[in-house]
Each structure stands twice: as C-alpha cells, then as structure tokens.
Amino acid sequence: MKVGIVGVTGYTGLELLRILSNHPHVEVTYLSSKSFVGKSLKDVYPFELDETVLQDIEVERFEDCDVLFTALPAGVSYELVKDLKNTKVIDLGADFRFDDPSLYEKHYGKKLSNYETCERAYGLTELNREKIKNAKFVGNPGCYPTAVLLATAPLAKNDALGTSEIFVDAKSGVSGAGRKQDESYTFCELNENLKPYNLVDHRHVPEMEEKLEALFKKKINVVFAPHLIPMNRGILCTIYLKTSLSIEEIHRMYREFYQDEFFVHVLPIGTYPTTKWCLGTNHVFISLTKDERTDTLIVMSALDNLMKGASGQAVQNMNVMFCFEEQTALKFKAVYP
Ligand SMILES: NC(=O)c1ccc[n+]([C@@H]2O[C@H](COP(=O)([O-])OP(=O)(O)OC[C@H]3O[C@@H](n4cnc5c(N)ncnc54)[C@H](OP(=O)(O)O)[C@@H]3O)[C@@H](O)[C@H]2O)c1
Structure with a gap:
C-alpha cells in the first residue's frame, strides 16, 4: 500500500516515518516539506538513513497514495485534501476532529468550506473503531x-x-x-x-x-x-x-x-x-x-x-481502516530507563 506523509519534517511526521518503517504492508512513497523542498530527509536529519527527496506539497500527487497522513498545523490540511477522490486521509491536526463546525471556527479562527458534507470520523481508536473502519477522513485526536x-x-x-x-x-x-x-x-x-x-x-x-x-x-x-x-x-x-x-x-x-x-x-x-x-x-x-x-x-x-497522542494512534487508525491487525508496527516496548 502506498503511503504519503505531508509535513514529514515535523515531530509527528518523523514519528510516523519511524513507525511505518516497521510496517510490513506499506511503502512510503511521498514525503513533503514546506521549508526543505529538494533536500533529502538525510540532509535535514542526518540520523535518518532515508535519501528520499522531500517534495513540495502537490495536491495532484496525493492521489497516487492509498492513504495520506497530514502532519501540519491546524487550518492547513483541510483545504489541501478535502476534494481527494480515492485517497484516505488521517489528519494529525484539528481540521477533521469536530462534529460541530462552529466549534472549530470559534477556537481555530477559520471557517472550513463544506465541512458538513465532508464524511469524517474522530480517530480515538478504542472508542470509535466502527466509524474509523469506513471513514474517508479521520481526525486524529489531540x-x-x-x-x-x-x-x-x-x-x-x-x-x-x-x-x-x-x-x-x-x-x-x-x-x-x-x-x-x-x-x-x-x-x-x-x-x-x-x-x-x-x-x-x-x-x-x-x-x-x-x-x-x-x-x-x-x-x-x-x-x-x-x-x-x-x-x-x-x-x-x-x-x-x-x-x-x-x-x-x-x-x-x-x-x-x-x-x-x-x-x-x-x-x-x-x-x-x-x-x-x-x-x-x-x-x-x-x-x-x-x-x-x-x-x-x-x-x-x-x-x-507523539505515539498514542499522535502518530502511534494515527497508524493504529490506518490499520483499522485497511483491515490490518491493529497492532501492526506498533508493538514497541518502552525505552527504559
Ligand atoms: N507534537 C505533538 O505531540 C502533537 C500531538 C498531537 C497532535 N499534534 C498535531 O499534529 C500536527 C503536527 O504537529 P508537529 O508537532 O509535528 O508540528 P511541527 O513539528 O511544528 O511540524 C510541522 C510540519 O508542518 C509543516 N508546515 C508548517 N507550516 C506549514 C504550512 N503553512 N504549509 C505546509 N506545511 C507546513 C512543517 O514543514 P517544514 O518543516 O518543512 O517547514 C513541518 O513538517 C499539528 O497540527 C499538531 O497540533 C501534535
């Protein structure tokens, strides 16, 4: 399955990449950045072994992915992905979290167009599995x-x-x-x-x-x-x-x-x-x-x-949406002490 991460250079984006590198059923095919377009991930983060070149945010390329993780500041993701036809989206920001659009508008200071018609599920896996399974857009919780x-x-x-x-x-x-x-x-x-x-x-x-x-x-x-x-x-x-x-x-x-x-x-x-x-x-x-x-x-x-609070739960949701075993790539034990 082809996966894209929009905003891979942020903390949650990097964490997604760390988790997905252990996932047997996915290939990360698209990595985007805003500030480091044209550089490789390794240029930006020398500890990353990934030589993939960071792409600009190009909506046309999103459709090449089966699932897209958007790890962007609130208010950026929605307009970028809302019209996607075949690609599923898991947004780590707040754009898809609310049932009531007026709450988003009040607290994030932005009106999202056609929010009511955008079919979305709140991504708290343990409490909302059934809806997540069939959702096109998942608003990963805060x-x-x-x-x-x-x-x-x-x-x-x-x-x-x-x-x-x-x-x-x-x-x-x-x-x-x-x-x-x-x-x-x-x-x-x-x-x-x-x-x-x-x-x-x-x-x-x-x-x-x-x-x-x-x-x-x-x-x-x-x-x-x-x-x-x-x-x-x-x-x-x-x-x-x-x-x-x-x-x-x-x-x-x-x-x-x-x-x-x-x-x-x-x-x-x-x-x-x-x-x-x-x-x-x-x-x-x-x-x-x-x-x-x-x-x-x-x-x-x-x-x-960064894990259950963001990227870990996002991958857990992806596993639910694509019928993989829910723990796939997530069986990390704590780094201790
Ligand atoms: N950090 C957490 O623990 C946590 C937990 C739950 C949810 N979240 C949510 O997850 C999202 C990402 O958080 P983060 O902690 O990973 O943030 P971050 O470290 O600040 O990274 C933000 C990412 O978004 C990109 N970006 C920034 N402004 C952009 C714009 N205007 N257009 C396109 N790309 C832009 C950055 O690209 P460049 O680096 O290329 O500039 C970077 O890749 C946020 O909505 C946050 O609220 C975070």
Missing part, C-alpha cells in the same frame, strides 16, 4: 483529549459520573508543541522549570467537551490546567471527579471496559503511572484512586504524546 477521554470513558458507559464537571491537571513534554521556534520554548525558559500555560481556554477543551458530551449523553464541563514540563515526551493527566461508587466497583468497571484492548492498561489499585512507561510506545496506563473522605475519584493517565 494528545490531551486522548489521555482524558480514555481515562473517563468507562464512567460514561456505566453512567457513574456524579456531577457534570471534571477537573484536569495535565503535564506535557515539550515536543507536544511541535518543532516551532519560539522564545518560550528555549532551553533556559524550560529547563528546571514547570510552566503552566493556556489555563482554562486551551484549544483542546472544546474537543474534550464535545466528545465527552457524546459519550456521557449530557454536557460535561472540563476545567483544564495544562503545564509544560522539562522533558521531551510524555503526558500525565490527573483528573478529579465525583462518583458515589466504591473504588473496587470502579476498578472492576475499568478493567472490564478495557479487557480486550492491547494498548490501554488499567493498573492495580495503588499503582500510579509514569510517563517513562510509555516512552516511544503506543500504550496508555490508567490508575484509579478514591479519596473516600471527600468522595473524589482521582484518575491518572499517562501516554507518549
């Missing part, structure tokens, strides 16, 4: 929404959330911001530093709330406090919510919900996840703790933002 939705979905199925609010304290490695050059991402700004940012109005909030509403069949408000931590990869979300169920009941419910999932692991009560367990892998670790005194459930989820 990294934080992946962590939060997987950490709360079992409660939805069992209608076990006591309130309509969840509180999320989130920490992310710096690669979550991409490779962009910006003063606030320089070494001295981030090293030995813990940095809150975009509290409450982070762009991932409307995405989480839209998907939580669909899961819980009621409006759920997300109070969101993200932080950058001085490491390259990894996300740890700590979620506080109310439920009247006992920790044993909740734990059983989560274990049942994810019992057939290869990538989602519900830890024993009293074991807490760390980001290092997921480093370079597509696995997600979830822990459950209940503060009985305040009737508060604390759910933690850890993942690698």
Whole structure:
C-alpha cells in the first residue's frame, strides 16, 4: 500500500516515518516539506538513513497514495485534501476532529468550506473503531483529549459520573508543541522549570467537551490546567471527579471496559503511572484512586504524546481502516530507563 506523509519534517511526521518503517504492508512513497523542498530527509536529519527527496506539497500527487497522513498545523490540511477522490486521509491536526463546525471556527479562527458534507470520523481508536473502519477522513485526536477521554470513558458507559464537571491537571513534554521556534520554548525558559500555560481556554477543551458530551449523553464541563514540563515526551493527566461508587466497583468497571484492548492498561489499585512507561510506545496506563473522605475519584493517565497522542494512534487508525491487525508496527516496548 502506498503511503504519503505531508509535513514529514515535523515531530509527528518523523514519528510516523519511524513507525511505518516497521510496517510490513506499506511503502512510503511521498514525503513533503514546506521549508526543505529538494533536500533529502538525510540532509535535514542526518540520523535518518532515508535519501528520499522531500517534495513540495502537490495536491495532484496525493492521489497516487492509498492513504495520506497530514502532519501540519491546524487550518492547513483541510483545504489541501478535502476534494481527494480515492485517497484516505488521517489528519494529525484539528481540521477533521469536530462534529460541530462552529466549534472549530470559534477556537481555530477559520471557517472550513463544506465541512458538513465532508464524511469524517474522530480517530480515538478504542472508542470509535466502527466509524474509523469506513471513514474517508479521520481526525486524529489531540494528545490531551486522548489521555482524558480514555481515562473517563468507562464512567460514561456505566453512567457513574456524579456531577457534570471534571477537573484536569495535565503535564506535557515539550515536543507536544511541535518543532516551532519560539522564545518560550528555549532551553533556559524550560529547563528546571514547570510552566503552566493556556489555563482554562486551551484549544483542546472544546474537543474534550464535545466528545465527552457524546459519550456521557449530557454536557460535561472540563476545567483544564495544562503545564509544560522539562522533558521531551510524555503526558500525565490527573483528573478529579465525583462518583458515589466504591473504588473496587470502579476498578472492576475499568478493567472490564478495557479487557480486550492491547494498548490501554488499567493498573492495580495503588499503582500510579509514569510517563517513562510509555516512552516511544503506543500504550496508555490508567490508575484509579478514591479519596473516600471527600468522595473524589482521582484518575491518572499517562501516554507518549507523539505515539498514542499522535502518530502511534494515527497508524493504529490506518490499520483499522485497511483491515490490518491493529497492532501492526506498533508493538514497541518502552525505552527504559
Ligand atoms: N507534537 C505533538 O505531540 C502533537 C500531538 C498531537 C497532535 N499534534 C498535531 O499534529 C500536527 C503536527 O504537529 P508537529 O508537532 O509535528 O508540528 P511541527 O513539528 O511544528 O511540524 C510541522 C510540519 O508542518 C509543516 N508546515 C508548517 N507550516 C506549514 C504550512 N503553512 N504549509 C505546509 N506545511 C507546513 C512543517 O514543514 P517544514 O518543516 O518543512 O517547514 C513541518 O513538517 C499539528 O497540527 C499538531 O497540533 C501534535
């Protein structure tokens, strides 16, 4: 199968290439860049052994691919790919994530033409497999929404959330911001530093709330406090919510919900996840703790933002769409320590 990566020079693009180089059923035939057209990938990243010359973004060439990964800033992909006839698209940005186009418009400041008629599926594999299977366009989820939705979905199925609010304290490695050059991402700004940012109005909030509403069949408000931590990869979300169920009941419910999932692991009560367990892998670790005194459930989820939070999940979705075994090319174990 022929695969293209538009935006291969970014962090998620490179990660896609790393994963796909292990995939027995695909050949990467098209790699594009904006800033390095005409150079080989090896010229830009000497550790890459790939001599393939980076192409300009040419929509005509997209149709040569069976599937195209678009790893571009939000607002760029949609117009490039929306009219493709035969090529399936997995977009790692936000352009295909929303059901409600007005949410995209409000939070990404752009109106997408004919969005209503564009047949798309939200690419959170474990929660939306059936739709992903037949989709032409998959909107791969944001990294934080992946962590939060997987950490709360079992409660939805069992209608076990006591309130309509969840509180999320989130920490992310710096690669979550991409490779962009910006003063606030320089070494001295981030090293030995813990940095809150975009509290409450982070762009991932409307995405989480839209998907939580669909899961819980009621409006759920997300109070969101993200932080950058001085490491390259990894996300740890700590979620506080109310439920009247006992920790044993909740734990059983989560274990049942994810019992057939290869990538989602519900830890024993009293074991807490760390980001290092997921480093370079597509696995997600979830822990459950209940503060009985305040009737508060604390759910933690850890993942690698470039893997299950982006490129790993994108390949998982490709496997679903093309009927390959879902774990194909994704059986990486953590790089540890
Ligand atoms: N980083 C993460 O952990 C993560 C997780 C989930 C989702 N995402 C989403 O995935 C997408 C890619 O993220 P990233 O972290 O890989 O970003 P990145 O490292 O900044 O890379 C961006 C890529 O897009 C290309 N590009 C930039 N502006 C462009 C334009 N106007 N037209 C065409 N190409 C353009 C760049 O090309 P050149 O290098 O050639 O300039 C580069 O290949 C974003 O939408 C991001 O929100 C990222």
